[in-house]
Amino acid sequence: MHELSMAEAIVNTVLDVAEKNDAEEIVEVTLEIGQLTMLNPEQLKFLLDVLSEDTPLENSEIIIEDIPVEIKCRNCEFTGSANTDDSDHYLTIVLCPQCGKRDLEILKGRECNVKTIKIEKSDEDA
Amino acid sequence: MHKIAEVEVQHDIMVANRKLARRNQRILDKDGVFSVDVVGAIGSGKTSLIEALIDNMNYKIGVIAGDVISKYDAGRFQSHDVPVVGLNTGKECHLDAHLVENALGDLPLEEMDVLFIENVGNLICPVDFDLGSHMRMVVISVSEGDDTVEKHPLIFQDADLVIINKVDIAEAVGADAEKMVSDVHNINPEVKVIKSSLKIGEGLDVIIDSLQGFMKKF
Numbered sequence: 001m002h003e004l005s006m007a008e009a010i011v012n013t014v015l016d017v018a019e020k021n022d023a024e025e026i027v028e029v030t031l032e033i034g035q036l037t038m039l040n041p042e043q044l045k046f047l048l049d050v051l052s053e054d055t056p057l058e059n060s061e062i063i064i065e066d067i068p069v070e071i072k073c074r075n076c077e078f079t080g081s082a083n084t085d086d087s088d089h090y091l092t093i094v095l096c097p098q099c100g101k102r103d104l105e106i107l108k109g110r111e112c113n114v115k116t117i118k119i120e121k122s123d124e125d126a
Numbered sequence: 127m128h129k130i131a132e133v134e135v136q137h138d139i140m141v142a143n144r145k146l147a148r149r150n151q152r153i154l155d156k157d158g159v160f161s162v163d164v165v166g167a168i169g170s171g172k173t174s175l176i177e178a179l180i181d182n183m184n185y186k187i188g189v190i191a192g193d194v195i196s197k198y199d200a201g202r203f204q205s206h207d208v209p210v211v212g213l214n215t216g217k218e219c220h221l222d223a224h225l226v227e228n229a230l231g232d233l234p235l236e237e238m239d240v241l242f243i244e245n246v247g248n249l250i251c252p253v254d255f256d257l258g259s260h261m262r263m264v265v266i267s268v269s270e271g272d273d274t275v276e277k278h279p280l281i282f283q284d285a286d287l288v289i290i291n292k293v294d295i296a297e298a299v300g301a302d303a304e305k306m307v308s309d310v311h312n313i314n315p316e317v318k319v320i321k322s323s324l325k326i327g328e329g330l331d332v333i334i335d336s337l338q339g340f341m342k343k344f
Binding site for chain 2: 009017018021034039094102103112119
């Protein structure tokens with residue numbers, strides 16, 4: 001539901017980094033979206049496409065990497081991948097795989113991270 | 127000649143919000159203000175609950191009224207003679223830590239004991255946005271349907287206190303309040319769930335007791 005503001009923040013971040021690196025064009029953007037983040041990747045991609053029009057991002061490929069949930073259990077101290085039920089991406093309920101409890105610290109899975117961008121720049125800038 | 131270069135960015139939009147949230151909590155801690163993020167469905171009774179708490183809790187209370195257009199709720203709180211800041215989210219479906227930070231600057235924190243932050247009526251988006259409050263209270267009512275909890279599990283997983291309001295009309299709207307309670311406990315076994323009917327004052331004393339319990343641990 002807040003894909004638009006997230007997409008705006010992503011576009012601003014990418015354009016800012018691209019400008020600082022003298023990019024002429026942005027070829028590829030890799031995002032990491034946690035399984036617990038309330039963002040629908042399809043909607044996010046659509047909005048990124050819309051917002052990219054007439055910017056150096058216009059023809060870039062957007063790659064979204066899904067980040068699985070990692071937890072630390074406050075009950076049994078287990079640390080590692082969580083058990084997640086098979087419901088939708090953004091409605092995942094998280095359990096400790098060792099003791100089954102839900103009193104957990106979420107270590108990974110809530111990201112909306114701009115990981116890397118691939119840019120095209122002129123050789124003279126190198 | 128052109129060349130392709132990969133640039134490491136590693137900028138997490140969510141982390142930026144969480145850092146601001148931690149800063150908000152430090153601001154609140156400095157003045158000893160206990161804060162409650164009140165989230166819930168549209169029309170579930172969030173504003174009515176906060177009004178009742180203002181009138182019945184023996185503390186100096188302030189309110190941040192967040193809404194798409196906040197003046198309506200802010201006006202209701204102002205009539206109880208407490209400090210209020212309205213936050214218009216406009217097109218946004220949730221409050222975030224940055225908006226709350228701005229509002230904190232407009233409140234007399236040093237004169238307050240408790241801050242209620244009324245979030246936008248929404249059971250989805252606020253999950254992603256920590257505001258820096260000390261606890262989160264989720265308010266729903268039977269009139270949203272007794273499958274509301276099952277359909278929005280994450281907000282209940284993070285909740286510290288859950289209120290199921292309007293139980294007096296459960297039968298009329300064909301909702302099973304007990305099912306809603308057990309659905310919450312399936313997701314979050316430890317959380318306290320209180321059934322209430324704010325219109326007739328039912329459950330309010332239990333809610334106040336429970337909030338005071340959290341405040342003692344603060």
